[in-house]
Structure formats: C-alpha cells, structure tokens
Amino acid sequence: MQANMVSAINNALELLMKENDKVVVFGEDVGKDGGVFRVTDGLQAKFGPDRVFDTPLAESVIMGSAIGMAMSGLRPIPEMQFAGFMFLAFSQLVNHAARFRSRTRSNLKVPLVVRTPVSGGVRTLEHHSESPEAFYSHAGGLIVVEPSNPYDAKGLMIKASHLDDPVVFLEPTKLYRLFKQEIPDEMYEVPIGKAAMASEGEDLTIITYGTMVQVVKDVVSKRNLSADVVDLRTINPIDEETIINSAKKTGRVVIVHEAPLSFGAGAEIAARIAEKAIFELDAPVIRVGSDSLPYPFPGYENYYIPNELKISKAIDRVLE
Amino acid sequence: MLKKVFEGSVDYLQILDENGNIDAALLPSYLDDAKVVEMYKLMSFARALDAKVLSLQRQGRVATYAPLVGQEATQIGSALAMRKDDLFVPNFRQHGVFLARGMPIDVMVLGWKGFEEGNIIPKEVGGFPMIIPVSTQMPHGAGIAFAQKYLKKDVAVLAYVGDGGTSEGDFYEALNFAGVFKVPLVAIIENNQWAISVPRNRQSAAQTLAQKGIAAGIKVLQVDGNDVIAVYKAVKDAIDNSKDGPMLIECVTYRMSMHTTADDPTRYRSDDEVEVWKKRDPIMRVRTYLNAKNLWNDSLESQMQNEQKKAIDDAVEKAEKFVPDPKSIFEHVYSFMPQTLKEEMDYAVESNFFMEKK
Structure with missing residues (x-):
C-alpha cells in the first residue's frame, strides 16, 4: 500500500487491534474525531467505543490509567495530543511507567505505547512543536523511538506494542503527510534499538533522526557527498554499535537533531564517540541542533530549526 | 431566572463509638462475633509490627519508616471488606492492609530495609507496591479498575490516599475519570489530619474531603476511621455496589506518631491535640466491646501477643538473612x-x- 506516516501508523494500530483484543486506544479527541492529526481516524467505527475512546481532558490520568491498565493485562496505546501537553503526564511516565518493572524485580510490567506528535516546522501554536526525546531518554526504563518515514513508523509501532515495556513513540508532525512510501499491507516489525543506514558513503558520517533525516539527505544529495547517514530510529536504548562503526570508518562525524543543542541526544552520541573512537577521528565531532532556548512562536521557527545551510556549514567544518 | 440546579450532602457513619458502645440499628447483619475478634487481632498485630519496625529503624536495621499507629481501624476494616479477588493500590502507609491480606511480613521488612525485593507481592495478596509520590497511585487505581471492567471481571479496586493527597491534581483526575467510565474503584481517603507538618484545614477549605467526590459525580461517605466496624461496612457496601460505579470514602482518623522516622511532630502540633485522639483509640474500643460480650480476656490477649511477637521476630530474622x-x-x-x-x-x-x- 502507498502510505504517508499518518496512514502507516493508523494501519499499524488497526492491525494491532485486530490481532489482540487487549489493545485499547484512548486520549483526547481520538474517537469520533480520529485525533487532531487523524492518526486514529476510523478506528472507533471499526472497533467500537469500548476500545477506542475519548477521555476527560487530563493528561496525567490518561498516562496514569494507562499504567494501571498495562499492569492489569491490557496493552494500552494512549495518545498525547501534543508534546508540550505531555509534560503534564511527565510524573506518571518517569516516576511510574519507567520504574514498575525494576522496582518489582520484573513482577510487574508496563506494556504500553504512548504516542505524541513532536517537533515543529508546521507553523502551529506555542507548545505544539517541542522535541522532548532527551527528557524521556534520560529516565532509565523508557524506550524512546522516533521514525522518519512511513515504513519505519508502521514497523516500529507494531514492535513497540508487542514489547512488554513502556515505549514513548514520537511522531514528527512535519513528516505526517510530507511524503508517501510503498509499505507492506501485513504486519511487520522494525527492530527497536537498531539504527538504519539512510545512505552509505566514505567521507563522513551524519547521525540524525526524525525531522532532520530528510533535510540531511537533501544536503548530501545536493552536495553530492559520499556520506553514511545514520537514522537512529530508536533514541533510547541507543544503537552504539552502528554509531561507533560508522565513526571509525569515516573518521568525521556530524550529529543533527531538531531538539535544542545543549544537553540533547547529540551530546550523548558525541560522548560515546569520544570514549570509543576518538583516536580514529580526523576532525572534531560537530553537533547541529536548534538553538538552546525555548521553542519560539511560529513566526520565528524557521530561524530556529536547523536548516540546510546550518547543516552544510557543519559538514564543511568536519571535512576541512 | 435563578434556580437551584444541584444540591449535595455528605453522610457520616459511626457504629462503634469511642467508649465501645454499638449502634445496634446500624450493625450489619453479615458481621458476626468471629469477624470482630479477627478485626481486633489484626489491628493489634499491625500495631505490634509497627512498634517493632520503629524500634528496628532506631537501631539502624531498617531505613526510613512511616508508622501507622492510630490508623489500624481504617486499614484493617477496609482490607477485611475486600473479597478474595479484589485488588488494592496503596500509598506508603498501608502496612496494615498488606498484613490483613496475607503479605509475608519478611518481604515487607525487606522493603523497609530498602530493597526492591520487598515489592514482590504474592498474587493472592491482591496488592500493588507502595507508592511514594503523593496521590500518583490514584490514576493507576482508576486504570486498574477500568481494566477489570473491560475484562468483565467482578473485581473491585481499593485505592488509598491521605488527606494531603486530596490536594493533588492526580486525585481529582482519577476520580473524574472513574466517574465518567463508571469503573469499580473504591477510593479511600485515610484522613489522618496531618500531611507531615501541614494540618487538614490547610489542605482544603472544604468542610469534608469526601465532598470532593461529589464534584466528580460519584457517591461519597464520611466514616469514623477509628471505628473498624463502620469502615468495614462502608467499604463492603461500596465493593458490593462497585459494578455500578466508583465511590469515595473519607475515613477520619489520626496519625498518632510521626509522618516518617525522619520527622519530629513536636515541632508543629500540641500534646493536647494528641491526648484528645488517644481517647478515640481504634483498638481500645473494640477491646471494650469484646470484653463486655465475654469474647475476649487477658489470657487470650497474652496468647495472641506471644503468637504475634513470634511471627514478627521470625520474619525479621528471615529478612535479615537476605543477601542482595x-x-x-x-x-x-x-x-x-x-x-x-x-x-x-x-x-x-x-x-x-x-x-x-x-
């Protein structure tokens, strides 16, 4: 089937709900409305209001009740309407979803997937464009994934729901309808904790994920570079092996993400490269991120999100 | 036009008063003498365990501990009201509930010693692990209750929260959610009058904490939380009706001791206040009642105390052999x-x- 990211995730949810009647989908406006981005469109009509339902408008109890359901044999897939609103559920996610397994020595498990749109570039309201992956990755116990294309989105969603762990599933709003791809009609899994090579080359490595994958590929293509482009797909646990192997191969690394530069995932990646591959590098590792400030209003976002020029400049620096 | 569109009220239930007198008209027919003796024994057991763990803490043999003394009636009454398959979600002071539900004492001691292994709860206990961040367990309770209904199980879920916890957003979000989906949740406020150093009247200007449930559209009741029979009846009725939806029960009790072993209550409350509540002791009134009915005597008392001491000592000994x-x-x-x-x-x-x- 030809799918954009919205229809790919919608298809994954439908297959998961068909496969297992313990899968429930809920959140704000996910029922009749099909979600503000239509990711759950049609699911309530297909599976009924007991399995696809709108909750009261309260993020903490959406997350907290999902934890309770997950510990009781269900496989909830709650939606958080926007990444900025999801901070109201931060306590439940970090204090509880992340910890029940370890604090009970695996006697309790929390198999849930919490979905939320992330990142900007679509000229939307304040608090609708955050890139929060580092917050969730820093809390041990949560898995954090972020697809960059429809194929990975479907396969990662299916894998995430099959796992017995809490998964934070970040969906870049800008990519929801950016392009279509041919994807299999049936169920398939994309592994979690395993990066993809978006392209392969010899001269440098660009490590990225989410919204930035397409931007990086455009730069590489326009400049006709021979580059490894690593699409992480899973932020935590990180695929260190792929990162280190590529860094050793090319000796030159740029890391690109839309989240703010300081204390972002790029710092984690750069530190791992420094620990395991520094003597095989020919240039300092350069990070590219949004500026280290709160996400600006949409009128200013294009000055803020890394663009091709900013990425290209970083590439020049490592190729010097 | 101006017209009244809503009117609400909160009932208060007491069956056994602080002098051991029973309100016979309210005594439930399903409550026999043996059950009252069981209540008495378990309340005494919880108090004995509490004293022992407190002493272990003072010797450095367990980490920080939250004593339950004074709150035995709320905990034992509600725990005994549960049916075999019912579940409960505690905060961090429900040792009496765990004890009454058959939680191995040595495992509890492991928890107090600071090991995650203390959260390994046998399935038949029906309990979830203690929760420290205040009121955050309430949304779990709502979700667990949602799952019971979804899976078509006749199981009620008790969720415990303190008076301070009713000020948290999670408390209200959970009740609101439970009301909308009519899930089998019995929310129990263990109102012990103090949230560390902050008194009940600083938590809310509401006359009762029970009335917070009215705003969520669920049934509410206030109970003498030091009357084990009233708590038992209130919770049992709520469980029996839980298929029709949730209920909020405020148990009015008192924290006779410190918040935790890291706290010194003399900094913020008077001895006079504590003296008033000593007269309302939850165990003494049951003893008076049982004595009057010739269901208890000194010999039974000393036999019980010896058995409970041995059980506690054996459990502590076992826990102290644990190798992490x-x-x-x-x-x-x-x-x-x-x-x-x-x-x-x-x-x-x-x-x-x-x-x-x-």
Whole structure:
C-alpha cells in the first residue's frame, strides 16, 4: 500500500487491534474525531467505543490509567495530543511507567505505547512543536523511538506494542503527510534499538533522526557527498554499535537533531564517540541542533530549526 | 431566572463509638462475633509490627519508616471488606492492609530495609507496591479498575490516599475519570489530619474531603476511621455496589506518631491535640466491646501477643538473612538487556565496583 506516516501508523494500530483484543486506544479527541492529526481516524467505527475512546481532558490520568491498565493485562496505546501537553503526564511516565518493572524485580510490567506528535516546522501554536526525546531518554526504563518515514513508523509501532515495556513513540508532525512510501499491507516489525543506514558513503558520517533525516539527505544529495547517514530510529536504548562503526570508518562525524543543542541526544552520541573512537577521528565531532532556548512562536521557527545551510556549514567544518 | 440546579450532602457513619458502645440499628447483619475478634487481632498485630519496625529503624536495621499507629481501624476494616479477588493500590502507609491480606511480613521488612525485593507481592495478596509520590497511585487505581471492567471481571479496586493527597491534581483526575467510565474503584481517603507538618484545614477549605467526590459525580461517605466496624461496612457496601460505579470514602482518623522516622511532630502540633485522639483509640474500643460480650480476656490477649511477637521476630530474622545481588539492579529495567546497559553492568562486575559496603 502507498502510505504517508499518518496512514502507516493508523494501519499499524488497526492491525494491532485486530490481532489482540487487549489493545485499547484512548486520549483526547481520538474517537469520533480520529485525533487532531487523524492518526486514529476510523478506528472507533471499526472497533467500537469500548476500545477506542475519548477521555476527560487530563493528561496525567490518561498516562496514569494507562499504567494501571498495562499492569492489569491490557496493552494500552494512549495518545498525547501534543508534546508540550505531555509534560503534564511527565510524573506518571518517569516516576511510574519507567520504574514498575525494576522496582518489582520484573513482577510487574508496563506494556504500553504512548504516542505524541513532536517537533515543529508546521507553523502551529506555542507548545505544539517541542522535541522532548532527551527528557524521556534520560529516565532509565523508557524506550524512546522516533521514525522518519512511513515504513519505519508502521514497523516500529507494531514492535513497540508487542514489547512488554513502556515505549514513548514520537511522531514528527512535519513528516505526517510530507511524503508517501510503498509499505507492506501485513504486519511487520522494525527492530527497536537498531539504527538504519539512510545512505552509505566514505567521507563522513551524519547521525540524525526524525525531522532532520530528510533535510540531511537533501544536503548530501545536493552536495553530492559520499556520506553514511545514520537514522537512529530508536533514541533510547541507543544503537552504539552502528554509531561507533560508522565513526571509525569515516573518521568525521556530524550529529543533527531538531531538539535544542545543549544537553540533547547529540551530546550523548558525541560522548560515546569520544570514549570509543576518538583516536580514529580526523576532525572534531560537530553537533547541529536548534538553538538552546525555548521553542519560539511560529513566526520565528524557521530561524530556529536547523536548516540546510546550518547543516552544510557543519559538514564543511568536519571535512576541512 | 435563578434556580437551584444541584444540591449535595455528605453522610457520616459511626457504629462503634469511642467508649465501645454499638449502634445496634446500624450493625450489619453479615458481621458476626468471629469477624470482630479477627478485626481486633489484626489491628493489634499491625500495631505490634509497627512498634517493632520503629524500634528496628532506631537501631539502624531498617531505613526510613512511616508508622501507622492510630490508623489500624481504617486499614484493617477496609482490607477485611475486600473479597478474595479484589485488588488494592496503596500509598506508603498501608502496612496494615498488606498484613490483613496475607503479605509475608519478611518481604515487607525487606522493603523497609530498602530493597526492591520487598515489592514482590504474592498474587493472592491482591496488592500493588507502595507508592511514594503523593496521590500518583490514584490514576493507576482508576486504570486498574477500568481494566477489570473491560475484562468483565467482578473485581473491585481499593485505592488509598491521605488527606494531603486530596490536594493533588492526580486525585481529582482519577476520580473524574472513574466517574465518567463508571469503573469499580473504591477510593479511600485515610484522613489522618496531618500531611507531615501541614494540618487538614490547610489542605482544603472544604468542610469534608469526601465532598470532593461529589464534584466528580460519584457517591461519597464520611466514616469514623477509628471505628473498624463502620469502615468495614462502608467499604463492603461500596465493593458490593462497585459494578455500578466508583465511590469515595473519607475515613477520619489520626496519625498518632510521626509522618516518617525522619520527622519530629513536636515541632508543629500540641500534646493536647494528641491526648484528645488517644481517647478515640481504634483498638481500645473494640477491646471494650469484646470484653463486655465475654469474647475476649487477658489470657487470650497474652496468647495472641506471644503468637504475634513470634511471627514478627521470625520474619525479621528471615529478612535479615537476605543477601542482595547488585547485578539485579541492571537486570530488571527492560524486558531485554540493551547492549549499552550490559556494558555498564559487565564493567561494574569486572572492575569489582560492587565491593561490600563498609
């Protein structure tokens, strides 16, 4: 089937709900409305209001009740309407979803997937464009994934729901309808904790994920570079092996993400490269991120999100 | 036009008063003498365990501990009202509930000693692990109750919260959610009058905490939380009706001791206040009642105390033999072992970072 990211995730949810009647989908406006981005469109009509339902408008109890359901044999897939609103559920996610397994020595498990749109570039309201992956990755116990294309989105969603762990599933709003791809009609899994090579080359490595994958590929293509482009797909646990192997191969690394530069995932990646591959590098590792400030209003976002020029400049620096 | 569109009220239930007198008209027919004796024994057991753990803490043999003394009626009454398959979600002071539900004492002691292994709760206990961040357990309770209804199980879920906890957003969000989906949740406010140093009247200007449930559209009741019979009846009725939806029960009790062993209540409350509540002791009134009915005597009392002391001492001895495995902190984070985490674990093992503590 030809799918954009919205229809790919919608298809994954439908297959998961068909496969297992313990899968429930809920959140704000996910029922009749099909979600503000239509990711759950049609699911309530297909599976009924007991399995696809709108909750009261309260993020903490959406997350907290999902934890309770997950510990009781269900496989909830709650939606958080926007990444900025999801901070109201931060306590439940970090204090509880992340910890029940370890604090009970695996006697309790929390198999849930919490979905939320992330990142900007679509000229939307304040608090609708955050890139929060580092917050969730820093809390041990949560898995954090972020697809960059429809194929990975479907396969990662299916894998995430099959796992017995809490998964934070970040969906870049800008990519929801950016392009279509041919994807299999049936169920398939994309592994979690395993990066993809978006392209392969010899001269440098660009490590990225989410919204930035397409931007990086455009730069590489326009400049006709021979580059490894690593699409992480899973932020935590990180695929260190792929990162280190590529860094050793090319000796030159740029890391690109839309989240703010300081204390972002790029710092984690750069530190791992420094620990395991520094003597095989020919240039300092350069990070590219949004500026280290709160996400600006949409009128200013294009000055803020890394663009091709900013990425290209970083590439020049490592190729010097 | 101006017209009244809503009117609400809160009932208060007491059956056994502080002098041991029964309100016979309210005494439930399903409550026999043997059950009252069982209540008395379990309340005494909870108090004995509490005193023992407090003393262990003072000797440095357990970590921080939250005493329950004074709150035995609320905990034992509600626990005994549960049916076999019912579930409960505690905060951090429900040791009496765990005890009444058959939780192995040595496992509880492990928890107080600071080991996650203390959260390994046998299925038949029907309990979830203690929760420290205040009121955050209430949304879990709502979700667990939602799952029981979804799975078509006739199971009620008790969720405990303190008076301070009713000020949290999670408390209201959970009740609101439970009301909308009519889930079998019995929310129990253990109103012990103090949230560490902050008194009940600083938590809310509401006359009762029970009335907070009215705003969520659910049934409410206030109970003498030091009257084990009233608590038992209130919770049993709520469980029996839980298929029709949730209920909020405020148990009015008193924290006779400190918040935790890290606290000194003389800094913020008067001895006079404590003296008033001593007269309302939840155990003494049952003893008076049982004595009057010739259901209890000194000989039974000393026999019970000896049995309970032995059970507690044996459990402490067993818990103190526990040998922690440092690797276990790595092994239960995910359903699989990420390579990066395995590297950290292997590095710690190979480098002998797990040296025995000095």
